[in-house]
Amino acid sequence: MLTKAPKGTKDILPEQSVKWQYVEGKFRDICRRYGIRETRTPVFEHTELFRRGVGDTTDVVQKEMYTFEDHAGRSITLRPEGTAGVARSYIEHKVYAGVKPEKVYYIIPCFRYERPQAGRLREFHQLGTEFFGTESMMADAEVISLAMDFFRELGVNDLELRINSIGCPECRANYRKALQNFLRPNYEGLSDISKDRFERNPMRILDSKDPDDQKIAEGAPVMLDYLCDDCRKSFEELQTNLNALGIDYTIDPKIVRGLDYYTKTAFEIVTNTIGAQGTVCGGGRYDGLVENLGGPKTPGIGFGLGIERLLIVMEACGAYLPENPPVDIFVAFVGDDAKNFAQKLAHDVRIKGFSAVTDIAERNLKGQFKYADRVNARYTAVIGDDEIKSGELTVKNMITGDQKRIRTEELDEILKSAE
RNA sequence: GUGGGUGUCGUCAAGUGGUUAAGACCCAGGGUUGUGGCUCCUGUAUGCGUGAGUUCGAAUCUCUCCACCCACCCCA
Numbered sequence: 066m067l068t069k070a071p072k073g074t075k076d077i078l079p080e081q082s083v084k085w086q087y088v089e090g091k092f093r094d095i096c097r098r099y100g101i102r103e104t105r106t107p108v109f110e111h112t113e114l115f116r117r118g119v120g121d122t123t124d125v126v127q128k129e130m131y132t133f134e135d136h137a138g139r140s141i142t143l144r145p146e147g148t149a150g151v152a153r154s155y156i157e158h159k160v161y162a163g164v165k166p167e168k169v170y171y172i173i174p175c176f177r178y179e180r181p182q183a184g185r186l187r188e189f190h191q192l193g194t195e196f197f198g199t200e201s202m203m204a205d206a207e208v209i210s211l212a213m214d215f216f217r218e219l220g221v222n223d224l225e226l227r228i229n230s231i232g233c234p235e236c237r238a239n240y241r242k243a244l245q246n247f248l249r250p251n252y253e254g255l256s257d258i259s260k261d262r263f264e265r266n267p268m269r270i271l272d273s274k275d276p277d278d279q280k281i282a283e284g285a286p287v288m289l290d291y292l293c294d295d296c297r298k299s300f301e302e303l304q305t306n307l308n309a310l311g312i313d314y315t316i317d318p319k320i321v322r323g324l325d326y327y328t329k330t331a332f333e334i335v336t337n338t339i340g341a342q343g344t345v346c347g348g349g350r351y352d353g354l355v356e357n358l359g360g361p362k363t364p365g366i367g368f369g370l371g372i373e374r375l376l377i378v379m380e381a382c383g384a385y386l387p388e389n390p391p392v393d394i395f396v397a398f399v400g401d402d403a404k405n406f407a408q409k410l411a412h413d414v415r416i417k418g419f420s421a422v423t424d425i426a427e428r429n430l431k432g433q434f435k436y437a438d439r440v441n442a443r444y445t446a447v448i449g450d451d452e453i454k455s456g457e458l459t460v461k462n463m464i465t466g467d468q469k470r471i472r473t474e475e476l477d478e479i480l481k482s483a484e
Numbered sequence: 485g486u487g488g489g490u491g492u493c494g495u496c497a498a499g500u501g502g503u504u505a506a507g508a509c510c511c512a513g514g515g516u517u518g519u520g521g522c523u524c525c526u527g528u529a530u531g532c533g534u535g536a537g538u539u540c541g542a543a544u545c546u547c548u549c550c551a552c553c554c555a556c557c558c559c560a
Binding site: 069072123124125128129146175177179180181182183184185186189190191193258269322324340341342344345346347369370371372373374375395397399400429430431432433434435436437438439442445447449450451459461463466468 | 485486512513514516517518519520521551552553554555556557558559560
């Protein structure tokens, strides 16, 4: 128990963390190219923020939050997603008074109390972006474009972009009514879960896996047919923009999104290569969120992408992921005099900006070479009595096996040429 | 919250009631008191998730609990 990470959490050990850094670095670079800056918000927030922001009736808020009281009796919650905190920060610092739109990205851990399974954890990591202050569908297209660029540059193909519009609160209410009217005659035939959803969120009935539900839902009205003029125009614009960017997509009227704050654009990027949790990226527009949290009426659009799922997809499709990064030079030594000389040499090399590793476990030469091999050293320098006497180094190229004597000053050239 | 599966060395894994629990890899040391990735040798589980029971005897049978995995729900 004591030596076991809590259920649903995972240690990211060094051989994994190089992969994480690679993915994160790629994301940071893409965001830089899109002119997006990073924002960092607290891991925990007031519980009320999520109740209001994510929605009181959502599963996330109702049964998945890590909520506790702090010592002063405040109700605190570990963030279950990224958008609410970023929106809060946007309002708190009156960022809306500055240049619009505000474009930010984040790379953060999130927490949800769920039963873990493949691609689902209690602590998971999201990277994402949020744009505030523009209603233009160009923003939606840019956000989607960014996500697609990210996947493409990571070498992840066979992904499908699905888009939908869930309208604004007005047209959604109309649709809800129409859907309920359509389903009501067969209410008794619905599964228990769907009966439960009938009032709470009838749109969810549409993607039920229950065969009876599916039969009843056949021919049900589609949200897209109930969009108001403004929402319909927006959805058409989005498609025009995506077409202009050469981004393929399919329209999927079943995308509903489980968080209350979404309006208009909803999208998912899915894969079928990683089992049941196929949604790697989900996002959409949330024009009511900022106002709902007490800020000025401010539209917003963004997406969240699960890093754990992304890595699973990358491994499944054979995308490049770094492992065991090389060390420029390993400094081996024989004898006590050479010991200090070696440590000094390694230090000099490090100061010059190269990576150097030396034996700090008192191994014999053979063991040191073995270790040099393990740490993926490009070169190994050997220092012993002979070298100290002559002021030279023996340097071995670990890939070709070539070995020669050089003067210490020549080492720089060799290390540089290896890059 | 509901359902299914699995639990033997750091990892993979043999073993299905009978003395000391295979093997491989990894790791460490050595064959070579100055040379790795190959080779050879040596070492590493007082224990088979936990607790109890059946038995002369249990990793092997029964039950309890626990952990992990997978799926539903929902979502990243």
